[in-house]
Amino acid sequence: MKVGIIGAGAVGLLYAFYLSNKHDVTIYTRRKEQANAINEKGITLNLGNQQWNENVRAVQFDAGDFEEDILLVAVKQYHLDHVLPHLKKNAEEKIDLLFLQNGMGHINKIRHLPQKNISLGVVEHGALKKDDTTVVHTGVGKTVISSYRGEGERINHCFQMINTNSFPFELFPDWYEMLAKKLVVNAVINPLTALYRVENGELVSNPFFYKSMEQLFHEVISVIDLEDHQHLWKYVIEICKKTGKNRSSMLRDIENSRQTEVEAIMGYLLHEAEVKNRALPLTKFLYESIKGLERKK
Amino acid sequence: MKVGIIGAGAVGLLYAFYLSNKHDVTIYTRRKEQANAINEKGITLNLGNQQWNENVRAVQFDAGDFEEDILLVAVKQYHLDHVLPHLKKNAEEKIDLLFLQNGMGHINKIRHLPQKNISLGVVEHGALKKDDTTVVHTGVGKTVISSYRGEGERINHCFQMINTNSFPFELFPDWYEMLAKKLVVNAVINPLTALYRVENGELVSNPFFYKSMEQLFHEVISVIDLEDHQHLWKYVIEICKKTGKNRSSMLRDIENSRQTEVEAIMGYLLHEAEVKNRALPLTKFLYESIKGLERKK
Numbered sequence A, B: 001m002k003v004g005i006i007g008a009g010a011v012g013l014l015y016a017f018y019l020s021n022k023h024d025v026t027i028y029t030r031r032k033e034q035a036n037a038i039n040e041k042g043i044t045l046n047l048g049n050q051q052w053n054e055n056v057r058a059v060q061f062d063a064g065d066f067e068e069d070i071l072l073v074a075v076k077q078y079h080l081d082h083v084l085p086h087l088k089k090n091a092e093e094k095i096d097l098l099f100l101q102n103g104m105g106h107i108n109k110i111r112h113l114p115q116k117n118i119s120l121g122v123v124e125h126g127a128l129k130k131d132d133t134t135v136v137h138t139g140v141g142k143t144v145i146s147s148y149r150g151e152g153e154r155i156n157h158c159f160q161m162i163n164t165n166s167f168p169f170e171l172f173p174d175w176y177e178m179l180a181k182k183l184v185v186n187a188v189i190n191p192l193t194a195l196y197r198v199e200n201g202e203l204v205s206n207p208f209f210y211k212s213m214e215q216l217f218h219e220v221i222s223v224i225d226l227e228d229h230q231h232l233w234k235y236v237i238e239i240c241k242k243t244g245k246n247r248s249s250m251l252r253d254i255e256n257s258r259q260t261e262v263e264a265i266m267g268y269l270l271h272e273a274e275v276k277n278r279a280l281p282l283t284k285f286l287y288e289s290i291k292g293l294e295r296k297k
Helices: A010-020 A032-041 A077-089 A153-160 A175-196 A207-221 A229-242 A249-255 A262-275 A281-294 B010-020 B032-041 B077-089 B153-160 B175-196 B207-221 B229-242 B249-255 B262-275 B281-294
Strands: A002-006 A024-029 A043-047 A050-054 A057-060 A070-073 A096-099 A118-123 A126-131 A134-139 A143-149 A169-171 B002-006 B024-029 B043-047 B050-054 B057-060 B070-073 B096-099 B118-123 B126-131 B134-139 B143-149 B169-171
Touching: A002 A010, A010 A024, A010 A043, A010 A050, A010 A070, A010 A126, A010 A134, A024 A032, A032 A043, A032 A057, A070 A077, A070 A153, A077 A262, A096 A153, A118 A175, A143 A153, A143 A175, A153 A169, A175 A207, A175 A229, A175 A249, A175 A262, A175 A281, A175 B281, A207 A229, A207 A281, A207 B281, A249 A281, A262 A281, A281 B175, A281 B207, A281 B281, B002 B010, B010 B024, B010 B043, B010 B050, B010 B070, B010 B126, B010 B134, B024 B032, B032 B043, B032 B057, B070 B077, B070 B153, B077 B262, B096 B153, B118 B175, B143 B153, B143 B175, B153 B169, B175 B207, B175 B229, B175 B249, B175 B262, B175 B281, B207 B229, B207 B281, B249 B281, B262 B281
Parallel strands: A002 A024, A002 A070, A024 A057, A043 A134, A070 A096, A096 A118, A143 A169, B002 B024, B002 B070, B024 B057, B043 B134, B070 B096, B096 B118, B143 B169
Antiparallel strands: A043 A050, A118 A143, A126 A134, B043 B050, B118 B143, B126 B134
16 A cells, blocks of 8 residues: 655654555654655664664655555644645545544644544554654553544555564444543643653652642543543553653653644634633643743743 | 740751850750750851851750740640640740741641730741751841730840841731731742652743642632732742742752641641631642652652
């Protein structure tokens, strides 16, 4: 299958590497130099002590029309506004789209795309971009995919073909539940670890952080349409424990003075709260706090 | 006048030094070694590039009865529970008391003391304890004093006698207003600077921190009986600017893994909120957050 991947950050490189095993992959980069580097060196993946390399075609994003069967959109939520106009301009009904963003801020944006078949994915892998052509697969998780509209068969088949122990995928019947669950986890773990500068596990092992996390959890789920809150709370705790030694992406972004995904996560919740006419004082506070930390001197 | 000062931290040493100029001062220390050191070397004060030394009598706190006319209680709020039983045991109506704690948590505790004359003070000086006998007067402010009950004349006179440019004092007619105003300032500036790890000035210069501070301010004043909120908000901003390069005491406590005064400040507000049956989500969150940071690994 011809697969295009838009975005060559950690996630884009990771998916380009694994999909290249069975598919004809083109990765679309923002910078010309990165495209050149990938065309020259391929993409290198580090997993544990091992290292592999795959040849992958790379093209600078602005270049032109898409000729792929499937496009994976692997840019951060806050870069979507640059990408979506191209998908409209290059409207071809036959292209199936898979969006891999965190949060839920993209839902309101992709609704207006002309493509018939759109799926959503949740990335449960840990990945770090080491340089323009190298990605470290820091945590083996899975890709969870759910159809947003139309048919998801071609995308599911594409992932089925590369389904391995180190890159498994799973189908989920309800896209809202899939994204909302991830959103709750991100909304609770990310801002707190970034604010406290702690690894995920300390949110559970420190009894005071545990309480503040619980307080935030209850506020967050009040605007999310998910049932069985008790089960969800247990799931959050489980994630904190399982990823105990991890530094969340938001913490790493703050530590490296990069833009975070706070808009896609807390911003989305505040938008929902406004629509539902509810107050989310903690979410509002954390939204401003993370924004402030992003530009802290 | 015979003046006793209980507590030989930064504030205790600072007041012992300045009061020694005109009064017969005894400083009560928790540790025997500190009392010995002060008896041997006196108290040294650094102010700007200058340095002075005063001979001061020091006694370990447990030693016995008080023979002073006036006692200044200069221990942190969270050490009051060790001190107050001694003041009851050594009940002598003739001793006038001056409490110099931050926050308002001490009010409910001193109410039950037997002494007739009790005053409250707010310390607007910056002071750092350099070692057991040396204090650095980092910021010249003033002492604001208000009578809590009985007659405050003797205490006022005691401070009037040492009233100088570098150690001025001021009387304030309403103790509640005096403490509440300081409490609001502390409740807003301290936890945020400690959480964000920023100097006071950045709460004003960073537009996102400014918003989170404003949000916290509105929550805090909702349980404090003070009028003219607009004027008070301007006062908070002014303090942030005037002390722009300062690291708040709570921030320094967190940085040095020491206990903070969060109980006296946010704990008091939460107690008031409970009595008044109000929810203070941000205050609650910050209370847990600071407690968590105190014991962060």
